[in-house]
Amino acid sequence: MLPSSTVENYLKALYQAESSRTGKTLVPMGQLATAVGVAPGTATTMVKALAESGLVDYEPYVGVRLSSAGAKLAALVLRRHRLVEQFLVEVMGMSWAEVHEDAEQLEHVVSDRLVERMDAMLGHPSVDPHGDPIPTADGTIVAPDYGSLLTCPLTVTVTVTRVTDQDASFLRFLEKQDLKPGHALEVEARDSAADSVQLRTASGRQITIGTQAASKVLVQESS
Amino acid sequence: MLPSSTVENYLKALYQAESSRTGKTLVPMGQLATAVGVAPGTATTMVKALAESGLVDYEPYVGVRLSSAGAKLAALVLRRHRLVEQFLVEVMGMSWAEVHEDAEQLEHVVSDRLVERMDAMLGHPSVDPHGDPIPTADGTIVAPDYGSLLTCPLTVTVTVTRVTDQDASFLRFLEKQDLKPGHALEVEARDSAADSVQLRTASGRQITIGTQAASKVLVQESS
DNA sequence: CTTTATATTTTGAGTTGTCAAAACGAAACT
DNA sequence: AGTTTCGTTTTGACAACTCAAAATATAAAG
Ligand SMILES: [Mn+2]
Ligand SMILES: [Mn+2]
Ligand SMILES: [Mn+2]
Ligand SMILES: [Mn+2]
Numbered sequence: 001m002l003p004s005s006t007v008e009n010y011l012k013a014l015y016q017a018e019s020s021r022t023g024k025t026l027v028p029m030g031q032l033a034t035a036v037g038v039a040p041g042t043a044t045t046m047v048k049a050l051a052e053s054g055l056v057d058y059e060p061y062v063g064v065r066l067s068s069a070g071a072k073l074a075a076l077v078l079r080r081h082r083l084v085e086q087f088l089v090e091v092m093g094m095s096w097a098e099v100h101e102d103a104e105q106l107e108h109v110v111s112d113r114l115v116e117r118m119d120a121m122l123g124h125p126s127v128d129p130h131g132d133p134i135p136t137a138d139g140t141i142v143a144p145d146y147g148s149l150l151t152c153p154l155t156v157t158v159t160v161t162r163v164t165d166q167d168a169s170f171l172r173f174l175e176k177q178d179l180k181p182g183h184a185l186e187v188e189a190r191d192s193a194a195d196s197v198q199l200r201t202a203s204g205r206q207i208t209i210g211t212q213a214a215s216k217v218l219v220q221e222s223s
Numbered sequence: 224m225l226p227s228s229t230v231e232n233y234l235k236a237l238y239q240a241e242s243s244r245t246g247k248t249l250v251p252m253g254q255l256a257t258a259v260g261v262a263p264g265t266a267t268t269m270v271k272a273l274a275e276s277g278l279v280d281y282e283p284y285v286g287v288r289l290s291s292a293g294a295k296l297a298a299l300v301l302r303r304h305r306l307v308e309q310f311l312v313e314v315m316g317m318s319w320a321e322v323h324e325d326a327e328q329l330e331h332v333v334s335d336r337l338v339e340r341m342d343a344m345l346g347h348p349s350v351d352p353h354g355d356p357i358p359t360a361d362g363t364i365v366a367p368d369y370g371s372l373l374t375c376p377l378t379v380t381v382t383v384t385r386v387t388d389q390d391a392s393f394l395r396f397l398e399k400q401d402l403k404p405g406h407a408l409e410v411e412a413r414d415s416a417a418d419s420v421q422l423r424t425a426s427g428r429q430i431t432i433g434t435q436a437a438s439k440v441l442v443q444e445s446s
Numbered sequence: 447c448t449t450t451a452t453a454t455t456t457t458g459a460g461t462t463g464t465c466a467a468a469a470c471g472a473a474a475c476t
Numbered sequence: 477a478g479t480t481t482c483g484t485t486t487t488g489a490c491a492a493c494t495c496a497a498a499a500t501a502t503a504a505a506g
Binding site: 251252253263264266267268283284 | 453
């Protein structure tokens with residue numbers, strides 16, 4: 001039985017929750033419920049069904065984790081989502097700020113045929129417009145472990161590699177400030193009292209953003 | 224409330240059932256149920272709900288017909304379906320024989336934004352790869368009323384304009400025989416005893432097909 | 447005008463996914 | 477330990493969609 005859109009959404013949310021988590025701790029129910037956008041009790045019910053199908057491991061009152069079968073399925077959903085986003089930007093000329101919602105629906109219906117065609121047309125990209133890594137067709141994912149504007153070294157040129165937030169207005173803001181993946185900049189200073197980070201772009205412009213925002217912009221030291 | 228995929232499928236099936244029907248007779252339940260692929264009782268239940276929502280007019284034991292609101296919605300589903308098919312063929316390079324299944328899913332999730340972008344990218348096509356007319360964004364549809372290989376004049380050059388069957392193997396057959404929309408040919412003879420129609424393509428090749436098949440190939444006299 | 451055949455509707459039940467609110471377990475405070 | 481707090485699970489209910497099979501209406505045939 002092929003997974004429903006609902007099941008795919010739970011697995012994908014779980015995959016992403018596990019990724020943004022230190023160690024191999026289980027994901028607590030509440031977090032999963034929030035991520036999926038559902039009441040806590042609903043998540044419990046669903047997770048029990050997923051455990052029954054062997055897609056997750058579930059420990060009552062502790063949390064839940066993807067099984068290897070579940071992880072593979074989740075990676076394939078993520079592959080579809082990200083290839084669709086890359087396609088919508090590169091081929092359809094849509095903005096990186098507005099493709100997420102479309103991909104959120106399309107990820108459940110694009111056929112393997114269509115996905116592989118998009119992949120080929122795009123030249124087998126390794127990342128999507130937000131820098132998120134695109135899993136391969138067999139469910140393998142290579143996710144370099146970048147630092148953020150909060151953790152990278154100061155006064156050193158870095159390149160934006162990934163943005164871990166899909167909020168359209170945030171993405172539009174980054175675009176306007178030349179902070180899309182690929183752009184170079186350096187972190188001039190951090191002020192924990194002011195809760196801010198001061199940046200200077202390649203063009204010399206200076207920008208100050210909050211630490212919450214800074215933590216969502218991942219970078220790599222320019223080589 | 225936006226219509227579910229299920230509702231969209233019922234409306235679309237009804238629209239198509241009405242089109243292939245002489246006069247403004249109501250569509251009988253059984254036919255709708257078959258078209259949607261559901262048990263008769265299921266169709267009855269659904270149609271009552273649709274009537275409640277004002278999308279159809281329902282006369283028990285007689286049949287059902289789209290209201291103007293229902294017809295408009297159906298036309299928009301058809302627009303999405305057909306634009307997607309055209310897109311998959313023209314942009315993605317897929318075969319006209321295999322796009323229907325993909326479109327059947329995509330028609331329910333492509334956003335207005337995406338649809339209009341595809342439409343623009345395709346140069347606002349008036350028909351899809353099968354010659355089916357593409358409704359405009361306001362739900363208007365212009366469907367010229369073509370004859371078929373069964374009804375067109377004999378020994379006169381005609382051009383294929385439309386194929387009213389989505390079966391992949393039938394479409395592959397037509398393609399191999401140069402009977403895709405746009406190709407010219409003439410009907411040499413019809414043999415009602417043999418239940419067959421004899422054609423000659425522009426390249427001079429002679430083909431004999433059954434009347435069932437012939438009725439599904441619509442043509443226009445070449446001007 | 448009856449009887450029979452056919453199409454349609456009703457009924458009863460099941461599946462999937464959801465919520466609100468009550469019950470409960472584990473952990474944190476006093 | 478006793479108690480409050482917080483997250484989690486259970487319970488009861490509901491919405492959307494579906495089927496099989498019984499009941500019924502309509503149409504056709506005798
Ligand atoms: Mn996304
Ligand atoms: Mn992305
Ligand atoms: Mn089609
Ligand atoms: Mn078509």
